[in-house]
Amino acid sequence: MTEIGRSIDFVIGAFVCLLLSCRGSYGLQSDVNCLRALKDSLEDPFNYLSSSWNFNNATEGFLCTFTGIECWHPDENKVLNIHLSNMGLKGEFPRGLQNCSALTGLDLSNNKLYGNILSDISKIVPLVTSLDLSSNNFSGEIPKDLANCSYLNVLKLDSNQLTGQIPAEIGLLDRIKVFSVTNNRLTGPLPTFSNRTFSAESYANNPGLCGVPLPSCRAPSKKTHLGVIAGAAVGGMIIAAFGVGIGMSLYLRRVSKIKKDDDPEGNKWAKSIKGAKHIKAS
Ligand SMILES: *[C@@H]1O[C@H](CO)[C@@H](O)[C@H](O)[C@H]1NC(C)=O
Ligand SMILES: *[C@@H]1O[C@H](CO)[C@@H](O)[C@H](O)[C@H]1NC(C)=O
Ligand SMILES: *[C@@H]1O[C@H](CO)[C@@H](O)[C@H](O)[C@H]1NC(C)=O
Numbered sequence: 001m002t003e004i005g006r007s008i009d010f011v012i013g014a015f016v017c018l019l020l021s022c023r024g025s026y027g028l029q030s031d032v033n034c035l036r037a038l039k040d041s042l043e044d045p046f047n048y049l050s051s052s053w054n055f056n057n058a059t060e061g062f063l064c065t066f067t068g069i070e071c072w073h074p075d076e077n078k079v080l081n082i083h084l085s086n087m088g089l090k091g092e093f094p095r096g097l098q099n100c101s102a103l104t105g106l107d108l109s110n111n112k113l114y115g116n117i118l119s120d121i122s123k124i125v126p127l128v129t130s131l132d133l134s135s136n137n138f139s140g141e142i143p144k145d146l147a148n149c150s151y152l153n154v155l156k157l158d159s160n161q162l163t164g165q166i167p168a169e170i171g172l173l174d175r176i177k178v179f180s181v182t183n184n185r186l187t188g189p190l191p192t193f194s195n196r197t198f199s200a201e202s203y204a205n206n207p208g209l210c211g212v213p214l215p216s217c218r219a220p221s222k223k224t225h226l227g228v229i230a231g232a233a234v235g236g237m238i239i240a241a242f243g244v245g246i247g248m249s250l251y252l253r254r255v256s257k258i259k260k261d262d263d264p265e266g267n268k269w270a271k272s273i274k275g276a277k278h279i280k281a282s
């Protein structure tokens with residue numbers, strides 16, 4: 001019974017491991033490689049990392065004591081969140097993060113990071129629920145591959161040098177609750193989120209964003225085109241009204257003539273025609 005139970009446990013365990021691509025000792029080494037690569041790829045002028053991130057005494061869970069590192073379990077080298085905000089760090093988006101394969105939160109805000117946000121970012125941080133790259137110097141376009149980070153709840157890209165359009169695919173992020181791209185150089189139409197909208201605050205201080213809740217997107221050439229059409233329509237209506245007016249007065253004159261001839265006592269008709277003429281003249 002216990003034998004069977006144990007082997008069932010083992011099978012289930014192995015299966016779950018397979019599903020989660022269980023890391024075991026290899027995985028522990030993977031997260032060590034991740035943080036080592038992260039440290040090596042960033043300039044750290046205030047020694048936040050070099051004073052705390054010491055890889056020489058590699059015990060189980062030693063990563064979890066590093067500044068800014070939070071693990072799934074304090075005694076296991078499996079990184080849950082990385083918070084390296086406001087440390088003066090300099091460099092490009094660290095590709096080495098790919099080896100922190102269970103990472104769910106990344107906060108690199110308020111540093112001096114530059115270059116593009118990686119176009120295959122969903123391969124680097126596929127499980128992130130929170131990504132904060134705000135107040136750096138990232139440039140280029142927002143990669144549409146961010147839409148493949150489908151667990152994102154919080155996405156903060158404000159105060160960078162991002163250009164181009166916000167990819168429409170971003171609207172596919174259906175768990176998103178916090179979204180900000182303020183203070184960039186973005187242009188073009190806003191994405192449409194499947195079941196929510198963000199206020200104008202999320203988009204403020206970009207030169208060319210448009211669409212609800214911002215002013216609507218309308219190319220200036222289209223505007224003049226519309227103006228011409230409207231002008232032509234109004235002109236046409238005035239001419240038509242003139243035509244109808246002239247036609248009507250001729251018709252009424254004829255009618256009055258006929259009626260006078262037909263009806264010698266045509267008081268009623270004469271009165272009504274006078275009335276109509278009077279109204280038209282005024
Ligand atoms: C390594 O760290 C552990 C706990 O942090 C400590 O007990 C041990 O003495 C350290 N070993 C070395 C060689 O520094
Ligand atoms: C991840 O770690 C492996 C070594 O385990 C290394 O060969 C690989 O280059 C690392 N990946 C990245 C993106 O740094
Ligand atoms: C940001 O990057 C631009 C070039 O993309 C550069 O001219 C500027 O000096 C950078 N600003 C900071 C604060 O690093």
Ligand SMILES: *[C@@H]1O[C@H](CO)[C@@H](O)[C@H](O)[C@H]1NC(C)=O
Binds near residue numbers: 144145146147148169
């Ligand atoms: C998401 O990933 C799939 C497969 O890699 C790709 O075909 C698709 O274009 C990606 N979606 C976005 C929005 O990048």
Ligand SMILES: *[C@@H]1O[C@H](CO)[C@@H](O)[C@H](O)[C@H]1NC(C)=O
Binds near residue numbers: 174194195
């Ligand atoms: C958004 O849509 C998803 C699936 O389309 C749904 O699970 C979720 O509850 C919705 N959220 C809100 C706030 O309506």
